Amino acid sequence: MSRRQRPGYTRRGLTVVLGLLLLWVGLAGCSSKYIPGIGSPSSPSGTPPSPKGKGGTYKPYTVLGQTYYPLGSAEGYSETGVASWYGPDFHGKKTANGEWYDMYQMTAAHRILPMNTRLLVRNLENGRTAEVRVNDRGPFVNNRVIDLSYAAADMLGVVGPGTARVYLQTIPGERIQYVGPFYVQYGAFVVQENARRLRDKLVARGFPGTRITMGELGGTTYWRVQIGAFSSLPEAEANRLRLSKESPDCFVIAD
Missing domain, CATH: 3.30.70.1070 (Sporulation related repeat)
Structure with missing residues (x-):
């Protein structure tokens, strides 16, 4: 799991207690995949609904002394590197583009890709793939290339080990078609x-x-x-x- 900072945010040393809701919902499991938007596990009670994203900002920003310059276009972008994930500590807090972070949605943080860029992420260690949407900035530690939501990390098999080598590329057209059962x-x-x-x-x-x-x-x-x-x-x-x-x-x- 990533230890990360967002522009304008610092991690608080909170102890996360999993509530009864998580006990009831459980996890879809390593051998199964969430279907984004189809009755996905609900947010904890009291978490405000996600507003429409503001589209993010293309202005340069500085974190931990490093300045980043977001791209104007994601067309043809691909990258190989280490993925991490972030979950309960940020659940219900605002992302860099103004949405409320929902750890059960298929989203991710990237340092320079435009907000709302859709990416196909492949775990090079087990072959699993997942489609995510960029709605946050990060990760800002250990040269990692992408910070996955809990749901995306679970689908890719990254939750247990915490990190994995991945290949990511932008998706210009069709969405992933899920197959059963x-x-x-x-x-x-x-x-x-x-x-x-x-x-x-x-x-x-x-x-x-x-x-x-x-x-x-x-x-x-x-x-x-x-x-x-x-x-x-x-x-x-x-x-x-x-x-x-x-x-x-x-x-x-x-x-």
Whole structure:
């Protein structure tokens, strides 16, 4: 995880306590992918919604004695280097372009790329890829090239090790097309037996493909109950909407 500073911001030495909401939502897991914008894990209570970005600034800025000159265009840009990630300490705080940082969205910080640039990031150590949008500045430590949101780092397999060598390039046209099978994560539990009870109830209700997967966060094991499998994203989203009436924080993942 990156120890970083933003223009105009300094990190406070806060102890982050994961609330009950995170216990319920859990993580999509290393073998699964978040589907950005499709019922992604909600922000903690009290976090204001993200306003429209201000488009960022192209003016030079100075951090830790180093002056950076943002590019006027991202066309044809590519770069190889070390990626890190940032999460709870900045969740709900403003990014460099005026948005509220949401660690569950597919965003990233870059020192010089224009705000709202879309990037395809490939983890050179495991081959995973993710699409992110630049909405912040950084990282400003150890010659790292990009600071990923928690969701992006999780998709790329960077959360555990904290850093990874990546290749990034701008995306001029089509968005990434996610392939299934798809699941709706209904809930997550610390006690495995509670997850089993919920799975059995969902199977009895007509969801025979409901499964339990294991994940870890901060040294704690979570048992995630996921309904599926669905062959298409629209089918998974339709079921998520149906289930959200009883489980508001459920979200779609792709295996």
